[in-house]
Amino acid sequence: MAAAEAALADAQAAAEEALSEAAAAQAEAAAAQAEADEAREAAAAAQAEAEAAQAEADEARAEAAAAAAAAAEAEAAAAAVDPITLEFWSWNNEGAYPVVHEQAEERFEAAFPHVDVVRTYTPFADYMTNLRAAIAAGEPPDVAQVPWTGEYTDLVNGGAIASLAGDFTTGFPEFFPPIASIASVNGVPFAIPLDVNSLQIAYNKDIFAELGLEVPRSSDALKAVAAALDEAGYFGVAVGTNDGWAAADLFFAQLAYTDPTNTLIVQADAGAATWDDPQFLAAAENLEDLIANGVFAPGANSMVSFVGALELFVAQQAAMFYPVGNFITGGIAAQVEDSFEWGLFPFPSPDGGEGFATGGVAEMFSIPADAANVDMGIEFMRWLTDAESEASLVSNDFIPSWGIELPDDVSNLYRDLIAAQATVRNRTIYTTPVYTEVINGAQGLLGGTISAADMIEAMAGAG
Structure with a gap:
């Protein structure tokens, strides 16, 4: 009897140990399954990232190809356009005028790569003689500074200057009425006044x-x-x-x-x-x-x-x-x-x-009627009177020929010049x-x- 009970106890202990081992094995299997699931999710995420990176790379290659094509097209278009030399004449090489001229020139040439603006400065004593001679020879500059005196109206009345009637209010600032009047002959504008x-x-x-x-x-x-x-x-x-x-x-x-x-x-x-x-x-x-x-x-x-x-x-x-x-x-x-x-x-x-x-008027520019590049000359004048040129004029103590909002940091000298204009x-x-x-x-x-x-x-x- 005692032997039977002992055997039963041993069997029961063995069964419990087997159950414990089975539970442990099951837990290990579950952990392994969880690790496997996590690994599969990580692999899926990595695959998704790889596919996204591939898509981005494909898009970048497409953009690069499009940019290269556009650049080639632009280069071909530029090559197809004949180069232009735009002659710009002035007598004002004193003070900071050349700075204003050059800054507009650089921006203009960047926008129009086929255009080369060539500035020529001549002393005032010789300027009008040279300009009249160039006009008479049929080889005037494309943009010419003109005086505020009767010599300007003489050129206009002689048919030497192109009318700006169709361009004066297109792409230009609103000039002060008295200054616009000075730039006009019989009510028709023939010049662009830069500053006063x-x-x-x-x-x-x-x-x-x-x-x-x-x-x-x-x-x-x-x-x-x-x-x-x-x-x-x-x-x-x-x-x-x-x-x-x-x-x-x-x-x-x-x-x-x-x-x-x-x-x-x-x-x-x-x-x-x-x-x-x-x-x-x-x-x-x-x-x-x-x-x-x-x-x-x-x-x-x-x-x-x-x-x-x-x-x-x-x-x-x-x-x-x-x-x-x-x-x-x-x-x-x-x-x-x-x-x-x-x-x-x-x-x-x-x-x-x-x-x-x-x-x-201080500086005033006209387009000679026989200039080789009338339209491009007018376009250059738009750049010489745009917002960036306005800032350049003011920073160099010039007074634009149109209304401006006076910056806070202008000098007392500039304020005196503005006051004297009244x-x-x-x-x-x-x-x-x-x-x-x-x-x-x-x-x-x-x-x-x-x-x-x-x-x-x-x-x-x-x-």
Whole structure:
């Protein structure tokens, strides 16, 4: 009996051990199954990633192939387009104008790889002679700077300039109405005005402070300043009237005060007033008086404005320099650097009243009618007046010919130039023979060869 019970107990223990081993084996099998399932999922994920990577690679190859095809197509198209040399003429290589021109040129050439813009700068004294000769020969530039005087209207009336009537409002900014009027002849635009100016006298603040001088607000005060400067060994106003336009501007600076309505030139151009009007004579007499009292540095007629005359100012031999507009302020700053402080004031009035700068269009460009690339020339002018060129103009102290939002970081000098624009006086005569006599007359007054009355008589005879 006892033996049977012992056997039963052994059998029961063996059964329980077998069951335990079976359970352990089952658990191991389940774990193995789980590992297998996880491995299969990982393999599936890896397969999916591989397929996605393959798809991305296929897409990248397709994009690369498309880009290569587009590049080849563009290269073929460029090769099929005849290269163009776009001739751009200007006389303004002083100051920062070349910077503005070059920046527009670089952007334009990047957009039109088949176009090569070639800039040619010629001194103003020779510029119009060269331009008229090129037009007469049938080989004018594609884009030509034109003056704001009667020489421009003469070219237009002679059929030498292409009308911009269909292009003036397409892709160009909205120019100030008075400036758009200057660029037009009989209401038709023939030029694109780039920027405007206001002409004033630059003065050396350090020299003025050294001698205890104040900015003159009347003609008598200007003469007194010139006398004090002479006594101290300095010249007064350096001006280079070998450039005829600078000579004329001396006259216009006085006319700003003898013509209080600022309408006399326009009336005389239209035949509604005569060129020997007493107001013209008074302006010439005022200039004659300033010359006689030593206001201007000697040798004006032998000096070019932005070479000899400006050099006297930069070298601090002359305490003042005229005429200064935004077209040259950057050039003055670059040459003066930190050697002295300088500022601007308008030519003072005879009686000490409000001072006025003279002004108008600075740079203005036309497309010659016989130019080889009229359409491309117009397109280049759009780039020269676009938003990026506007920023370039402002950063270099130029005043665009259209309304702008003034940046916060502009200099006080620029703000002064903008403020002067509000009251600028006319400096534009469109009757070319008369304008020539204004130049000759002012040069004659400076040289002491004629009188104010002689100058006005010559103007009347030319008109």
